[in-house]
Every structure is written in C-alpha cells, then in structure tokens.
Amino acid sequence: MYAMTGDHINNPMSDNMNNKQSRSLVTYNHITYLLYVLSYFTAGLLWIVPIFMNYAKRRDADGTWLATHFDWQIKTFWYSIVWFIVGIGIITFALGSFGVSIMADSGNIAVGSVLLASIGFIIMGVAFIWHLYRIVRGWIALADGRPVP
Template identity: 40%
Template sequence: MQGKIFPESNARDLGKEKRLTQVIYALQAASFLVGVTYFVAAVINYVKWPDVSGTWLETHFRWQIKTFWYSILWGIVGGLTLFLFIGYVILTANTIWIVYRVVIGWIALSEDRPVS
C-alpha cells in the first residue's frame, strides 16, 4: 500500500486502534501455545474493522485476516495430506509463513507504517 494516502489517520489519534492491532498480533503469536487465540484474533479483526477503515492500520487488519484465512487453508491441505510426506512439508511451511507474517506485520506496526 505504499503511496496510498490515509487522510483520516492524520485527523485523529489512532493510539487505541494501534494497541488493538498489537493485541491481535500477540494473539496470533500466542496461538502457537493456545490455538483458540488465533480464532479470537480473527473475530476481533472483523468486529473492529470499521474502527480502522480508511487509516493505515487497515492494511494491518487486511494482512492479519489474509494470514488467518490462508493459513487455515494450508493447514487443512497439510492435515489432509499428512499420510503422505508432503503434508508435513506443507504444515512446516505454513508455520514458517505464519511466523513471518506476524513478525513482518508487527515490525511495520511498531514503525508506524502500513504493511504491504
């Protein structure tokens, strides 16, 4: 989303929304220990989407939601192919991809910039 202007983000304080976005990244990361937090994070994303719509934080919400849905898809594919060696490869790649997405997103958030 580089180059996109978010006029509303300059017009109001986004501190509360930024903290919420941090919480969502934390919930996604915590899901490696407590799986249900992954689903809680996704629900929060959808419920709070209107609060960040039109701001640079919207890119983070989109990033988090895409991370959730694609990881669920690849988790199912990996689970269904576990009896084959490829299932383990898919699940391992999916885990690495989730960690990558959480880290890259959280770093961008800490630098007050959109994620793309």
C-alpha cells in the same frame, strides 16, 4: 492510495480519525498480534480470538494505514488455515493408504503413503513458518508506524 512521508502516511481520510482513536487501534492491533504469537504456545486455541477481533474493528480503521494491518492479519489467518487443512487432508489420505497397504501386504503402497504423508507435513510446516513470518513482519511494521503491503 497512500503517500509516504518519512514513517507516516498522509491520507486525507485519516484526518477523520483523531489521535486517541488512532492510538486505540494501534494498541488493539498490538494485542491481536500478541494473541497470534501466544496461540503457538496454546496449541492454537487462541488462534480464533484475534480473527474475530480483527473483523470486529476492521471498519473502524477504513481509510487509514491501520486498515492494512487488519487486512494483513485476516489474510494471514485464512491462507494459513487453508494450507494447514490441505496438509492435514494429504496426511489423512496417506495414513489411510498406509493402512490399506498393511492389509494388502504391499510395500510399494506403504512407501508411497509415507512419501505422501511427508509432503503433507512439509505443507503444514511451511504454512506454520509463513504464518509466523507474517505475524512478525506485520508487528514490526505496526511498531514502526508503517502500513504492511
């Protein structure tokens, strides 16, 4: 699909985009990567803004190396959301079971509930680290003028 020459991509479809449009989309992607990073300091409140931004400009980059960055950020967002929700679901189920174990005065159920909740927290932690890794990796590739896989 893309032929690499040094740090740049030769793609006949990218000839349709002038240098000003390309620089504009690069800047736009820098902003979306920044918003993803800032979302860590706003309890995730900014997490939704860059996904809307990516969907809004995604088609403008079709056929260029910048399209990989839009797709990368969109996939990162959705996979992170799915795994985060799975983790929260497991924790919620475990906490409900913990409440039942207290009412039933069962230590075995309580231990199982704590272990299950731990698995949920591990899933959420891995999703968090994976999300951060993908944002950093993508942002570095953008700064180098390279597509992401």
